[in-house]
Amino acid sequence: MSETLAVPDGWKSVASPPSLFKRYEFASYAHTREFLDRLGLLSEETRLYPDLGFGKTYVNVTLRGNGSNLPSHPEIEYAGRANTMAVAGVP
Amino acid sequence: MSETLAVPDGWKSVASPPSLFKRYEFASYAHTREFLDRLGLLSEETRLYPDLGFGKTYVNVTLRGNGSNLPSHPEIEYAGRANTMAVAGVP
Numbered sequence: 566m567s568e569t570l571a572v573p574d575g576w577k578s579v580a581s582p583p584s585l586f587k588r589y590e591f592a593s594y595a596h597t598r599e600f601l602d603r604l605g606l607l608s609e610e611t612r613l614y615p616d617l618g619f620g621k622t623y624v625n626v627t628l629r630g631n632g633s634n635l636p637s638h639p640e641i642e643y644a645g646r647a648n649t650m651a652v653a654g655v656p
Numbered sequence: 657m658s659e660t661l662a663v664p665d666g667w668k669s670v671a672s673p674p675s676l677f678k679r680y681e682f683a684s685y686a687h688t689r690e691f692l693d694r695l696g697l698l699s700e701e702t703r704l705y706p707d708l709g710f711g712k713t714y715v716n717v718t719l720r721g722n723g724s725n726l727p728s729h730p731e732i733e734y735a736g737r738a739n740t741m742a743v744a745g746v747p
Contacts, residue, residue, distance in 0.1 A: 594705065598696055605689055614685065614712035621705035 570637065573645040583635045585628040585644055589651050594621050603650040613643050661728065664736040674726045676719040676735055680742050685712045694741040704734050 572578055576587045591597045597619060604626070608614050618625040626647060628640040663669055667678045682688045688710060695717070699705050709716040717738060719731040 594699070601692070608685070608712075616709065616711045618707070618709040620707045621699075 570641050572641065573648050575648065576644045578636070579627075583630050583633075585636045585640055587626050587644065587647070589624045589626070589647075591622050591624070597622055597624060600624055600651055603653070604647060607643065607646055607650070611639065611643055613639055615643070661732050663732065664739050666739065667735045669727070670718075674721050674724075676727045676731055678717050678735065678738070680715045680717070680738075682713050682715070688713055688715060691715055691742055694744070695738060698734065698737055698741070702730065702734055704730055706734070 572585060576585045578584075579586050589600060591600065601617070601619060601624060604615075604617065604624075613628065616627040616629070618627075626644075628636055628643060630636040630640060663676060667676050669675075670677050680691065682691065692708070692710060692715060695706075695708065695715075704719065707718040707720070709718075717735075719727055719734060721727045721731060
């Protein structure tokens with residue numbers, strides 16, 4: 566039986582390829598850039614590099630599991646910390 | 657007769673939606689981030705905000721025309737300057 570992990574708020578589990586996805590929307594380009602900068606630092610710390618798509622006021626984040634594995638604890642933690650960063654606002 | 661504009665090296669003209677597209681690949685995440693930072697400054701200067709997709713070592717750039725217009729001089733200029741930024745390397 567596979568383990569079931571709770572995904573952080575707003576994240577969706579995608580079947581193919583196995584991944585977690587969330588779209589973030591922001592009020593301005595400054596907010597979008599700030600969030601991207603924070604994600605960049607988080608990636609360097611965790612060595613997890615999601616696929617990111619963004620425009621002026623949105624960021625789409627796709628977190629794949631390692632190799633062909635399902636997303637697991639590291640990706641779940643990244644997702645949770647991304648949520649915290651998204652609400653932190655522009656300094 | 658519509659005007660024909662030469663697109664900068666490596667850029668492709670996409671018919672639907674009317675846009676210019678290029679994929680850049682980099683040797684490392686540091687190069688990728690540096691390029692993204694430069695594109696961010698270019699967007700703030702030109703007020704052109706392409707759709708960007710990126711991962712650890714690539715950046716996909718999609719430049720749409722204004723509204724339903726074809727990409728024109730502003731987008732062509734952005735594309736050319738992006739090429740220059742991509743080869744500038746990490747400081």
